[in-house]
Amino acid sequence: MSDFSVPTSVSRPLSPNLPSRLLLGGIRWQEQRKKKHADRSAARSEAEAARSSDTQDAAHAEAQQHFLRALRKAMDTPSFPQRLSSLPLRRVVSLQVPGAVGPLSARLYIPRGRVRGAVLYLHGGGFVHCGLNSHHGICCRLARASGAAVLLPDYRLAPEHPFPAAVEDCHATLSWLARASARYWGGRVAVAGDSAGGNLAAVLAQDGKAGACPNPALQLLYYPSIYGRNDLPSQQTYAQGYFLSRRSMEWYAAQYIQREEDWAHPRFVPGLADDLSGLAPAVIVTAECDPMRDEGQAYAQMLSKAGVPVQYRCYPGTLHAFLNFYAFMPHGKAALRFGGRALRKAFAACP
Numbered sequence: 001m002s003d004f005s006v007p008t009s010v011s012r013p014l015s016p017n018l019p020s021r022l023l024l025g026g027i028r029w030q031e032q033r034k035k036k037h038a039d040r041s042a043a044r045s046e047a048e049a050a051r052s053s054d055t056q057d058a059a060h061a062e063a064q065q066h067f068l069r070a071l072r073k074a075m076d077t078p079s080f081p082q083r084l085s086s087l088p089l090r091r092v093v094s095l096q097v098p099g100a101v102g103p104l105s106a107r108l109y110i111p112r113g114r115v116r117g118a119v120l121y122l123h124g125g126g127f128v129h130c131g132l133n134s135h136h137g138i139c140c141r142l143a144r145a146s147g148a149a150v151l152l153p154d155y156r157l158a159p160e161h162p163f164p165a166a167v168e169d170c171h172a173t174l175s176w177l178a179r180a181s182a183r184y185w186g187g188r189v190a191v192a193g194d195s196a197g198g199n200l201a202a203v204l205a206q207d208g209k210a211g212a213c214p215n216p217a218l219q220l221l222y223y224p225s226i227y228g229r230n231d232l233p234s235q236q237t238y239a240q241g242y243f244l245s246r247r248s249m250e251w252y253a254a255q256y257i258q259r260e261e262d263w264a265h266p267r268f269v270p271g272l273a274d275d276l277s278g279l280a281p282a283v284i285v286t287a288e289c290d291p292m293r294d295e296g297q298a299y300a301q302m303l304s305k306a307g308v309p310v311q312y313r314c315y316p317g318t319l320h321a322f323l324n325f326y327a328f329m330p331h332g333k334a335a336l337r338f339g340g341r342a343l344r345k346a347f348a349a350c351p
Contacts, residue, residue, distance in 0.1 A: 075129040148190070276308060
């Protein structure tokens, strides 16, 4: 396990660090602006409520679609200029890769120097948003730190494509990447991801062990969603006011999981697998002030008990999704270097 101490207090929230507090302040300011706008339009909404039920249903569906479009546009925004992020790399290639039901847009990040191994990076966003732009800088830094090729696919999103669409797309993409790595970069692959992407990466690692897809050399999980419906202490301690709220987590999960029986499916809840032994070595990173913190910590402990080599780090004062804000959060850069070094070491150990 790591030399970082895991927070033990669950009864009272710990204080976010300065960059996190600045981010939270900006979010609160935006929320106040939105509330004022909503108050001004309240009279119109009351008048529209008198319309027929059919019209109301159509208007509700249209509002939902508008909300999703606006959310995805806002969340698929880079935190740092993409051209500057790409400068340290040899090249960034836009391409199409196989998905489960058709081609997916993707970006391939090739570092300078000798390239050894390939990493399938699966972006977070609650299975609902984010994509090639939001995680561009993350993948640039990870490729540079690891010396490996990094592939970022634009897998299908919920609610239009619910579980297991994302898993199936990632399976197909990992198989393609393994063939490309065998041809160009030494043959080994790793899986990595943050939040919902960490969930997908953990599922692929378990499927790889079972022979259902290429078995990765390493699973790199940043603040992963692992246990589905749960009541771990950090969900109570950081339920609201810390960027990601428990209510938001429940909404994201409900978009992705649309059948009751899938809430306990092992390809959605990898932490409940019967046997965790024999899995690929894991590197798990969590944020201290995050309702999902205990999920990553608990999974690290369970993997270690099962005999899987695990490195675990919890970065103090950080919020969920702190990697996306690496441009002004030093811990974000540090976490990417930490993951990159682990990937480089894993690929160097491969025959």
